[in-house]
Amino acid sequence: MNQIATLPKRVVVIGGGISGLAAAHRLCELDPACQVTLLEAGSRLGGVLETARRDGFLIERSADNFITNVPWAVDLCRRVGLSDQLLPTRSEQRNAMVVHAGRLERVPQGFMLMAPARLGPLLATPILSPWGKLRLLGEYFVPRRTESEDESLASFARRRLGREAFERIVQPLVGGIYAADPERLSLTATMPRFVEMERRWGGLIRGARHERSSETADATSDVAGARYGMFVAPRDGLASLVAAIAARLPEGSVRLGTRVESLSRGEQGGWVAKYSGNDGVATTLECDAVILAIGAPDAARLLEPIDNALAGELAAIEYAGTSIVSLAFRRDQVTHPLDGFGFVVPAIEKRPILAGSFSSVKFAGRAPQDTVLIRVFIGGALQSELAELDDHRLRQIALDELRSLIGARGEPLFADIARWPRSMPQYHLGHCQRVERIEAAVAHWPGLALAGNAYHGVGIPNCIHSGEMAAEEINRSMKAEG
Numbered sequence: 477m478n479q480i481a482t483l484p485k486r487v488v489v490i491g492g493g494i495s496g497l498a499a500a501h502r503l504c505e506l507d508p509a510c511q512v513t514l515l516e517a518g519s520r521l522g523g524v525l526e527t528a529r530r531d532g533f534l535i536e537r538s539a540d541n542f543i544t545n546v547p548w549a550v551d552l553c554r555r556v557g558l559s560d561q562l563l564p565t566r567s568e569q570r571n572a573m574v575v576h577a578g579r580l581e582r583v584p585q586g587f588m589l590m591a592p593a594r595l596g597p598l599l600a601t602p603i604l605s606p607w608g609k610l611r612l613l614g615e616y617f618v619p620r621r622t623e624s625e626d627e628s629l630a631s632f633a634r635r636r637l638g639r640e641a642f643e644r645i646v647q648p649l650v651g652g653i654y655a656a657d658p659e660r661l662s663l664t665a666t667m668p669r670f671v672e673m674e675r676r677w678g679g680l681i682r683g684a685r686h687e688r689s690s691e692t693a694d695a696t697s698d699v700a701g702a703r704y705g706m707f708v709a710p711r712d713g714l715a716s717l718v719a720a721i722a723a724r725l726p727e728g729s730v731r732l733g734t735r736v737e738s739l740s741r742g743e744q745g746g747w748v749a750k751y752s753g754n755d756g757v758a759t760t761l762e763c764d765a766v767i768l769a770i771g772a773p774d775a776a777r778l779l780e781p782i783d784n785a786l787a788g789e790l791a792a793i794e795y796a797g798t799s800i801v802s803l804a805f806r807r808d809q810v811t812h813p814l815d816g817f818g819f820v821v822p823a824i825e826k827r828p829i830l831a832g833s834f835s836s837v838k839f840a841g842r843a844p845q846d847t848v849l850i851r852v853f854i855g856g857a858l859q860s861e862l863a864e865l866d867d868h869r870l871r872q873i874a875l876d877e878l879r880s881l882i883g884a885r886g887e888p889l890f891a892d893i894a895r896w897p898r899s900m901p902q903y904h905l906g907h908c909q910r911v912e913r914i915e916a917a918v919a920h921w922p923g924l925a926l927a928g929n930a931y932h933g934v935g936i937p938n939c940i941h942s943g944e945m946a947a948e949e950i951n952r953s954m955k956a957e958g
């Protein structure tokens with residue numbers, strides 16, 4: 477028997493966010509003998525996922541939940557023993573609100589991002605003018621698009637629902653998810669469901685009604701703007717998911733404070749990662765395969781000496797950043813009933829924030845009795861300069877906005893500020909084609925795989941899926957090599 481073939485395979489995963497963790501975990505599941513090393517530049521695992529505790533509050537410093545209509549996150553939670561800790565959003569107050577003329581108004585019931593499933597609430601909403609409502613109802617008669625090239629979210633929404641519904645409802649709801657410029661956002665890359673609705677049913681009103689009539693009773697309990705019943709969060713925050721995955725990795729497989737500075741091909745055909753640790757000592761690590769679970773610009777830098785064209789495609793994926801100011805108040809400091817999970821802000825309202833999330837209303841256990849925790853999002857592609865203001869200015873903006881919009885009074889119990897520069901990839905027009913080119917180029921390099929939020933979805937479940945798919949691809953290719 478060939479002795480070399482029996483040597484355990486060595487795989488390096490670069491990046492210890494949820495994508496890299498999922499990749500490392502899956503590699504170990506598939507082949508417990510595989511020597512997996514996960515290199516993370518920062519001093520902790522999780523990447524943008526970070527949970528803080530302060531004075532009895534649980535503060536999610538970025539993502540605060542994930543969707544369950546795709547299986548990957550729920551399934552991983554089950555495998556790492558976290559299933560019984562997943563909390564649904566609270567069943568009361570499942571409403572989304574939108575700022576209209578300086579006030580919070582409910583997003584009309586049954587309006588799912590772009591698909592109006594119920595017409596009654598639309599007719600009653602104060603968010604749209606009579607003309608805006610008429611135009612929106614006219615969506616029923618807007619003909620199908622015949623061109624097949626990629627269309628921006630803004631163009632699609634204006635064409636089908638009218639300018640007012642786009643500016644007042646769709647733009648802020650979508651902006652709250654992707655922190656994006658809707659004029660550049662690819663609909664096919666972000667929300668193919670709506671492209672399909674138009675193609676299949678001829679429009680959004682028709683499609684939404686069709687889908688609604690065939691959905692289960694549970695799904696119909698979801699209300700405005702988002703299907704809140706489909707979202708869950710670990711009771712102890714997303715950091716507990718990160719910790720549960722890390723606990724399943726072999727001892728010594730994770731190296732923190734190690735930023736990979738270069739990548740090259742090994743003499744025997746494998747890969748060599750060079751990094752310097754916290755002590756500044758340069759180290760090289762040879763391996764049979766490498767998974768890059770880092771942002772596209774970081775992957776571009778590492779791959780540039782190896783494949784310039786591939787690096788160019790990766791570098792062309794743009795990113796936006798946001799900052800989150802979490803403010804804690806006594807409940808009696810806020811006059812608004814907080815009868816929703818939060819609000820989004822249309823760009824035409826010209827306010828310095830993107831959205832506000834009522835964390836302690838959304839999930840149990842986020843704030844002590846008689847207090848509230850509210851997260852304010854600042855920045856995004858349309859106001860990127862605001863995310864970079866200093867802490868004092870960010871806190872002041874968040875506080876001023878909450879004073880004006882929900883009647884917050886006095887000083888908060890505390891403010892927590894989290895900064896996520898260049899953290900949200902922007903799936904601009906042509907994104908799907910770019911990702912196809914990237915994947916075709918990667919396929920030319922044996923033992924190389926990419927994972928992360930830059931390619932097939934930014935949500936946590938998609939990131940987990942990308943990591944697991946990369947692990948499966950590497951495992952398959954190493955098995956084929958023998």
Ligand SMILES: Cc1cc2nc3c(=O)[nH]c(=O)nc-3n(C[C@H](O)[C@H](O)[C@H](O)COP(=O)(O)OP(=O)(O)OC[C@H]3O[C@@H](n4cnc5c(N)ncnc54)[C@H](O)[C@@H]3O)c2cc1C
Nearest residue numbers: 491493494495517523524539540735736928929934935936
């Ligand atoms: C503010 C915000 C709110 C969000 N809210 C939600 C939400 O509610 N629900 C949801 O599903 N999704 C949400 N998302 C999206 C989701 O959280 C992210 O897409 C996902 O966590 C990204 O994970 P990742 O592992 O791909 O990347 P990252 O978390 O960015 O991890 C990449 C890691 O790679 C490391 N790294 C980079 N370069 C190197 C190098 N050269 N060497 C070694 N290590 C390196 C970095 O330090 C980092 O830890 C949100 C995102 C943000 C920013």
